[in-house]
Amino acid sequence: MLGSINIKDVKLKIGDWCKQKRLLFGLSQYELAQVLDMSRLTIRKLEEGKNVTLDTLLKVVNHFDMLDNVYKIIDTDISSNNINSLY
Structure with a gap:
């Protein structure tokens, strides 16, 4: 494709987007990670476009x-697709 x-x-x-928002709020990766109860490495991975969980x-x-x-x-x-569930 x-x-x-x-x-x-x-x-x-x-x-x-994450990095831009973090910087706009004046947060370091470490500070954002602390607020969200996760590691700075997790924030770094997200900002680098690496695999993170949906929960993160x-x-x-x-x-x-x-x-x-x-x-x-x-x-x-x-709502716009109006697909009936198979379950």
């Missing part, structure tokens, strides 16, 4: 008050 966005691109963009990502998103936005995007997408 030429010209399409891939997972690596999204992970790097999320990392850039959601904690960061929540900390920067973006969880409602993420939820609404997903909910809107689900």
Whole structure:
């Protein structure tokens, strides 16, 4: 798929977003990690676009008050597809 966005691109963009928000709030990686009860290495990995858990990502998103936005995007997408569950 030429010209399409891939997972690596999204992970790097999320990392850039996290770093930008962290710096905007005047936090070091260590300070953000302390607030979220995780290691500085975890924050560094996220900012570098490396593998992190969904839980880690959601904690960061929540900390920067973006969880409602993420939820609404997903909910809107689900609602617009009108797919009946198989379960």
